[in-house]
Amino acid sequence: MEVPQNAVATVTLEGLLQHIDGNPLSATFHRCELLPDMVQIYPVKALARNQKPRPGKFRPDGAAPRPPSTLPPPGDMHLNLRLGKFIGDGRSGIVFEAEQLPDAVANSEHAFPPLVVKIVRQERCQSGAREAWFYDHLECLQGVVVPRCYGWFELRLTPEWEVPAWSTYPTSNSRTDAIEGPAEFMSYHISDLREKNLRPSPIMTELAAARDRLFILVMERVGGRFQRQPTYDDSESEPRLSAAYTELAHMGVDMSLDIKGRNVCMAPEAPPGLPSLPSPFTGRTHNIRLIDFELALRTDWSVAVIVSNCESHFGSV
Structure with a gap:
C-alpha cells in the first residue's frame, strides 16, 4: 500500500552529521508545521501602479485556494535513512x-x-521553507507533475556538530535569504516595502536569520532530466512542457x-517507483516532474497569463 505523504513524524538520518572531532553522529529530525500564511500572494496589491489591469490577467475569484486535503490524519511513523550518492545541488x-534501512518500514503495511x-x-532556511510550503500547497499535484513529498523536518544544531555537506558542496551564490528576502518581495525596493509596512510573515523572518537549524525535505526520487526532442520545430517537447x-x-x-x-525531470520508473497519477484538473497523466520551488510565486493571475510567463522561458530547458 502506498504510504501517505504525512505518515512520517520523525526521520533518523545516518551519514549527514558529525562531531567537531570527526566522529559521525545520527541525526533525528522532527516534522515541522507549515503555516498557511508563510507564502504571500504576488504581485503585492499595495504596491500596484494606478493602472487598470488588462482583461483576463487576473482570476476573477482571486488566488486559487488549496483543495481540501485527501490525506488521513498525520501519522507517527519513524523513518530510518542513510545518506547515499550525491545527486546535485543548487x-x-x-x-x-x-537508502532506506531495513527496519524503516518493519512495523508498517506501507511501502x-x-x-x-x-x-x-x-543560509537558506527561508527558501527551503518556501519550497516545502509549495509542495504542501500542491498536494493534489504530487505524483502528477511534482514529486511526492513526505515532509519538511528540522534538527536543532549545537556548536559541537558539523554538516560536512555544506562545505563539500558550497554554493556559488554569496547572497543569503536575509539579504534577498522571499521571492514574492524580490522585485520591490526595500524602501517601498517599508513605506507600506510590508514584510514577510514572522516565521519567514525568523528562518531568514536562522543559523543553528538544519532542515531536510524527504521526497520520492524522480527520473533523469527531461530531454527535448531533437527536431527543428520541437513539436513534441513544447506541448509536454x-x-x-x-x-x-x-x-x-x-x-x-x-x-x-535541471528543474524538469522525468517521472520515476515504476516499479520501483510509484506510478503517475491523473491530474485532478485536466485528467491527463504526465511523464514529467517539476522540481525546485524556492523561487515559485503564488499569484492571482489567470492560467493563461501564468502559462505564457512560463513558455517564454522554455528555451532554457
Whole structure:
C-alpha cells in the first residue's frame, strides 16, 4: 500500500552529521508545521501602479485556494535513512539518494518508493521553507507533475556538530535569504516595502536569520532530466512542457523565475517507483516532474497569463 505523504513524524538520518572531532553522529529530525500564511500572494496589491489591469490577467475569484486535503490524519511513523550518492545541488539545497534501512518500514503495511533527501543550506532556511510550503500547497499535484513529498523536518544544531555537506558542496551564490528576502518581495525596493509596512510573515523572518537549524525535505526520487526532442520545430517537447506547467497554473503557481533544464525531470520508473497519477484538473497523466520551488510565486493571475510567463522561458530547458 502506498504510504501517505504525512505518515512520517520523525526521520533518523545516518551519514549527514558529525562531531567537531570527526566522529559521525545520527541525526533525528522532527516534522515541522507549515503555516498557511508563510507564502504571500504576488504581485503585492499595495504596491500596484494606478493602472487598470488588462482583461483576463487576473482570476476573477482571486488566488486559487488549496483543495481540501485527501490525506488521513498525520501519522507517527519513524523513518530510518542513510545518506547515499550525491545527486546535485543548487541555490538552496543539496540532494542525495536516501537508502532506506531495513527496519524503516518493519512495523508498517506501507511501502515507500525510492527516496531522496534535500539538505537545506545553512543560509537558506527561508527558501527551503518556501519550497516545502509549495509542495504542501500542491498536494493534489504530487505524483502528477511534482514529486511526492513526505515532509519538511528540522534538527536543532549545537556548536559541537558539523554538516560536512555544506562545505563539500558550497554554493556559488554569496547572497543569503536575509539579504534577498522571499521571492514574492524580490522585485520591490526595500524602501517601498517599508513605506507600506510590508514584510514577510514572522516565521519567514525568523528562518531568514536562522543559523543553528538544519532542515531536510524527504521526497520520492524522480527520473533523469527531461530531454527535448531533437527536431527543428520541437513539436513534441513544447506541448509536454506547457501541459506540465499548466497544471501548476491551475493552482496559481508561477515558476517562471526558475525555469531551467535541471528543474524538469522525468517521472520515476515504476516499479520501483510509484506510478503517475491523473491530474485532478485536466485528467491527463504526465511523464514529467517539476522540481525546485524556492523561487515559485503564488499569484492571482489567470492560467493563461501564468502559462505564457512560463513558455517564454522554455528555451532554457
